[in-house]
Amino acid sequence: MPPLVPVAGLDRAELEREIASRTWFHTFDLGDGLRTPGYDDTAAKLDILHLPDDLGGRSVLDIGAYDGFFAFESERRGGKVTAVDRWCWEWPDSDARRNFEWMRTILGSSVEDRTVSVEELSPETVGGPYDVVLFLGVLYHAPDPLGYLKRVRSVTKGLAVIETLVDLLDIDVPAAAYYPGASMNGDASNHWGPNPAAVEGMLHDAGFRTVRAFEPWSVNSSWALHLDGNRPRRLSRRVQQRLLRRPRSGRMVFHATVD
Numbered sequence: 001m002p003p004l005v006p007v008a009g010l011d012r013a014e015l016e017r018e019i020a021s022r023t024w025f026h027t028f029d030l031g032d033g034l035r036t037p038g039y040d041d042t043a044a045k046l047d048i049l050h051l052p053d054d055l056g057g058r059s060v061l062d063i064g065a066y067d068g069f070f071a072f073e074s075e076r077r078g079g080k081v082t083a084v085d086r087w088c089w090e091w092p093d094s095d096a097r098r099n100f101e102w103m104r105t106i107l108g109s110s111v112e113d114r115t116v117s118v119e120e121l122s123p124e125t126v127g128g129p130y131d132v133v134l135f136l137g138v139l140y141h142a143p144d145p146l147g148y149l150k151r152v153r154s155v156t157k158g159l160a161v162i163e164t165l166v167d168l169l170d171i172d173v174p175a176a177a178y179y180p181g182a183s184m185n186g187d188a189s190n191h192w193g194p195n196p197a198a199v200e201g202m203l204h205d206a207g208f209r210t211v212r213a214f215e216p217w218s219v220n221s222s223w224a225l226h227l228d229g230n231r232p233r234r235l236s237r238r239v240q241q242r243l244l245r246r247p248r249s250g251r252m253v254f255h256a257t258v259d
Contacts, residue, residue, distance in 0.1 A: 002028055002048075002136075003029040003031035004028055004030060004031075004072055004076065004107055005030065005031050005107075006071040006107060007106060007107065007108040008108045009197075010106060012032075012034065013147055014108070015034060016029070016034070019036050019037075019103065022098070022099055023094075023097045024036040024037055024038040024039070024067060024070070024099060025038050025039050025040050025066050025067050025088075025096065025097045025099075025176065026034060026038045026040055026042045026066060026067035026069035027040060027041065027042040027043065027069075028042070028067075028069060029043065030101065032191075036067075036068070036099075038205075039194055041214070042057065042069050044071075045136075046070070046073065048101075048163075048214065048217055048253055049070075049136070049163060050214065050222055050253065050255055051073075051077070051132075051161065051257065052132070053077060053134065053161075054077060054078055055074055055077040055078045055132065056077075056079075057078070057152065058078070058080070058131040058132055058158070058218055059079065059080050059081075059082075059128075059130045059131045059132070060074040060075075060079035060080065060081045060082070060130060060131065060132045060134065060139075061075065061081075061082050061084065061128060061130040061132070061133045061134065061155060062081060062082070062083045062084065062090065062127060062134045062135065062136075063084055063085075063121070063135050063136075063138060063152065064086075064087070064118070064135070064138040065082075065083035065084060065085045065100060065113070065119065066085060066096050066100075067096055067099040067100055067103065068083055068089050068099070068100040068103055068104065068111065069141035070134055070189055071083040071100075071111045071134075072103060072104070072107055072111060073110055074132070074134070075110065075111050076110055078171075079116060079132065080109045081112070081161065082111070082112045082113070082114060082126060082130070083100065083111055083112070083113045083114075083125060084113070084114045084115070084116045084126055085097075085100075086115050086116060086117040087117065087122075087141075087149070087189075088097070089115060090115070090150050090208060092174055098207060101113075108134065112126070113253070114126055118128075118138065118142070118148050118152075119147075119153055121151035121152065121154065122151070122154055122155065123167070125242060128141075128154075128155040128156075129155045129156055129157040130155055130156065130157065130158070130161050131155070131157060131158040131159070132158055132160075133152060133156045133159070133160045134161050135152050135161065135162045135163070136161070136163040137164070138164070138221055139162060139165075139192075139194070139199070140164055140191065140192055140193055140194075141164040141189050141190060141191060142191060142192065144189050145176070145191075145192050145194060145202060146202045146205060146206065147201050149162075149203060149205075149206035150165055150188075150206045150207065152204045152206070153208060153258070155208040156208075157258060158257065158258065158259075159255060159256070159257050160208065160255070160256045160257075161253065161254075161255055162203070162254040162255075162256065163166070163201070163251065163252070163253050163254075164194070164199065164251065164254075165193050165249070165250075165251055166188075166193060166194060166195055166196055166216060166249065166250055166251060166252045167193025167194070167195060167249045168194075168195040168248070168249075169195055169196070169216060169249060169250065170248060171195055171197075172197065173197060173198040173213060174194075174195065174198040174200075174201045175197070175198055176192045176193060176194040176195065176198050177192070177193040177194075178191070178192060178193075179192070179193065181248065184220055192196065194251065196213050196216075196252060199213070199253070199254055200213060203243075203254065203256045207258070208256035208257060209257060209258055209259055210256070210257045211254055211255070211256045212254065212255045212256075213253075213254050214252060214253040214254070216250035216252050217249065217250060217251055217252070218245075218250050218251050221256065227231060
């Protein structure tokens with residue numbers, strides 16, 4: 001992936017100072033060794049999304065845009081892009097919104113933005129529907145995952161790319177793990193970990209015609225949910241052996257189309 005190069009005339013020292021003054025989620029490569037120290041391994045995630053290389057002439061909606069990496073990358077590939085968020089952009093003390101706006105400025109980007117929550121998604125609120133919709137790292141934060149996917153379907157006229165945490169990979173029938181309180185990674189915004197069959201079933205029930213599931217990645221095969229004071233719960237030897245044969249959790253990408 002080539003770097004997202006800043007517009008000409010910017011002072012490198014000033015860029016470094018500005019980057020260091022912020023907290024980042026996405027990792028932007030601006031070239032010549034200049035990177036934002038994001039918590040997210042964004043380049044690795046991009047590699048597994050299987051986005052079209054050429055988005056020329058296609059409208060793109062990035063739902064839950066955060067710092068905006070995937071919106072700007074979609075624009076670099078030729079898309080006409082709108083980024084939407086509310087939760088991250090309005091979270092107290094979060095730099096996400098100002099990171100997005102600053103990156104848009106230094107990249108000379110034309111990505112549009114709207115402050116819209118997933119619950120508010122509709123063609124009217126986001127100016128859609130769109131040819132390509134990105135729904136990355138959002139589904140497991142949904143109190144109502146099927147309702148969220150129905151909202152995504154309402155603004156999709158072509159392809160939706162869903163990247164999400166998946167759980168219960170050792171169960172073949174549709175199922176989802178529920179994370180009470182802050183039991184998943186100490187984050188109370190994590191609600192559900194659906195398994196692949198559940199994600200595919202919900203996508204079909206939301207109105208998508210075809211669903212393609214890619215292989216799980218970043219799997220955790222030997223420890224189960226953090227349900228005891230955010231500490232790993234030791235499993236019996238029998239269960240550990242079963243999980244080592246078949247991973248319990250990970251992340252997956254799904255491509256869902258309306259035709």
